[in-house]
Amino acid sequence: MLLATLAGTPRYLAPVGGVVVHDADDPPPIPVGAIVLGVGVTAPDDVRSLVRLACLHAAAAVLIRQPGERELAVDDLLPDEGMVVLGLPAGVSWQQVIAVLGTALQSPPHPKVRDLGGREVGDLFGMAGAISDLIGAHVTIEDRNSVVLAYSDHQGETDPIRVEVILGRRTPEPYWAFDEERGALRAIRESVRPVFLPPLDLPDGRVTRGRVAVAVRAGDEILGSIWGVVDKPLTTEKDDLLLDASRLVALHMLQLRAGADGARRLRTDLVATALTGGPEARSALDRLRLAGQSLIVVALTLNEPADGAYTGAAAHVTKLQRLAVSFQVHLAGTWADTAVALLDDTVYALVPSRREDTEVSLELTCRSFIGRGAEGAVIGIGRVVHEAAELELSRADADRALRVLGRRPPEPSSAPWADRVARASDVEVEALLMELRDLAASSKRGPFGAYARLLAYDETRDSTFMVETLRAWLDAHGDVMAASVATHVHQNTFRYRLKRMSEIGEFSLDDPAARFTLQLQLHLYPPEPATGRSSR
Known part of the structure; x- marks a missing residue:
């Protein structure tokens, strides 16, 4: 066996109530029949305290790092009847154990065979x-x-x-x-x-x-x-x-x-029902054992188009299915009750939030998942909600974060999770601009007023002279010295360009409303780069 039995007698036919990672500073709830992982619990007194706590909650087993000789007298542990203390040998990581246990516990009950x-x-x-x-x-x-x-x-x-x-x-x-x-x-x-x-x-x-x-x-x-x-x-x-x-x-x-297909379909239906936030959401959460808890919706998808061919589409779906299972196992190490399901082209996770820093911890966990080789995946994290009816808001947040990540141009970075994991609150401005841009496109709107006149001036001269001057001036918050440095021209030259820009655009540089309108349109309708255009 990979694990050594240190003390106690296991109950082989007893159901397992989940996997719980013990945190001495913030002890998590321990379900009946749970396997409690004593990560970092090595001192003999701490081990005995953890075993007593596990016995009190009728846990199935306690797993600790296997002690060396004379480090711990295992005979003194005295677990309750049916409890067992297991030892994790050196060289085996806790993450590997969590993955193995999580995968095993996802399997449906085994039928009797011949x-x-x-x-x-x-x-x-x-x-x-x-x-x-x-x-x-x-x-x-x-x-x-x-x-x-x-x-x-x-x-x-x-x-x-x-x-x-x-x-x-x-x-x-x-x-x-x-x-x-x-x-x-x-x-x-x-x-x-x-x-x-x-x-x-x-x-x-x-x-x-x-x-x-x-x-x-x-x-x-x-x-x-x-x-x-x-x-x-x-x-x-x-x-x-x-x-x-x-x-x-x-x-x-x-x-x-x-059996697995039936269990997976049921879980998928329950997660889908919960995410709608409708009248059946509370019942679905109750069946998922998440009722009455604050929750966060996490969304994961592949930032790559599915091949239109049958084999390509099948490979895309298969990859998403594997990611869903891997994501469930990865999250289970910290949030054992998390419910994960693949809905259409997106993997959704309902993660219980039991502490104030859950959002930060969850983001770090998602970054870790991406960093472990989830190639092509992006993850959006929604807000914390306290009622079943609000889950659709958290889902909308997570979906918006995915859209932002999906449209960001790739940037070289040493961190594999860079630009691939985002909380909705951190990309809210980008999401709002994206929605405004979509609304403008659907209603066939476009540049207007001073900005339209500047674009037209540049278009007739096959240049980006006016728009680049406008961008540098706005980015520098009206600081002519900083803007001139950014555009590599003398201050007097830049001041002349500003004067020409205001004349052509027919607006006052001192008008705050005009500045806001120009800056908003610059984000909504950025000029398309064209080969051969000059900024001079």
């Missing part, structure tokens, strides 16, 4: 363990996208690649590329029997052990694959056992897919 080799297995993890016993190999079960669905125990006895696969919940790109290059994946897809794959010599000097793999099929459809760590090909008898096991796994995966 015996496998004399063992009753109630879920894919049970199946992985049973298959491991049958063929004498450490096993992972993956879907057709190489995402790990289940695995057998004793990861440390194989090779480091298996540990990376389990912690990352999918086959890392380099190893997947190696298998693709040597034709392994094609062989697995085309063979009706298990395929033996020799060890790999990796560029970093490590050597993997061999693998045996078989496709999991439902008719002509490939649902996934089963992988076992072996040093040589299996015997014919064990090959047959693995092939028989793949058929049972296929049945179970179909059942899981049906």
Whole structure:
């Protein structure tokens, strides 16, 4: 196992009430049956206090960083019956554990299935363990996208690649590329029997052990694959056992897919209903276990057009679906009750706000998500609302922030999240100008008055002379010295240009209303750059 049992006896059949990250300065609510993560809790007294608190709330388990020798007397923890204290080994990050637990808890309840080799297995993890016993190999079960669905125990006895696969919940790109290059994946897809794959010599000097793999099929459809760590090909008898096991796994995966689809559709419907803010919103929030809480709506989408072709559109949707799952897992580390759903082309998250700095923390969490490789994604964050009827306002905020981010020109930056995450309150002016620009375009309005006359003057001379002078003057708040420096001309020359500008535009430089009108139009109707135009 990846986690060591330090004390207590787990209740294997008890439902898990979620994952909670413990904060000593601001203790979060602990649901019944929760797994409590003691991040940074290392002092013996602090560990004992956390275990007592978890027992008080009938939590299922406490997870702490595995102590070294003589650091903590685990026999003194004395958890309640049914409680268990688990140890996280060195080298495994808390984020990895949160991702693994979050993904596992999203799976629907597993139906009972038939015996496998004399063992009753109630879920894919049970199946992985049973298959491991049958063929004498450490096993992972993956879907057709190489995402790990289940695995057998004793990861440390194989090779480091298996540990990376389990912690990352999918086959890392380099190893997947190696298998693709040597034709392994094609062989697995085309063979009706298990395929033996020799060890790999990796560029970093490590050597993997061999693998045996078989496709999991439902008719002509490939649902996934089963992988076992072996040093040589299996015997014919064990090959047959693995092939028989793949058929049972296929049945179970179909059942899981049906259950997951139903649960996902229900969650999507509830989130959509809540976001409307209508009379059914409160009931939807109650079913999502978010009723009576202050909430923030977060919106995520891909800032890239979907290919019009069928395959391109399908890839776009698939990428959004993966982002939705990843975003749910990422948010669950801090906000366990968050509800995430993909609606049309946007992923929406309803995030509970239980503290004053939730908006700041949420923005940092979203930046972290973008920085971890969410390529092409942009995230908008709405306001905090306290009533179900106000959720549509927070959603509108988040949508406006997405529009602003989608129209911003890309700027080179060392931060991967730059210009890809924004709170609505921080881009309100840009959003208002965008809405005014759309309104003006829909009503076929355009430049008027002094600004229109300046544009016409420049147009007849194929230049941007007047508009650039106007922009520099307004940007400098009427400071002639600063404006002349910005335009690289002498102050007297700039003063002459201002005089000509006021004459051509027929307005007074001292009129505040005229200045405001010119500045607003400059933002609404910026002159389009044209090749060959001069600012002189």
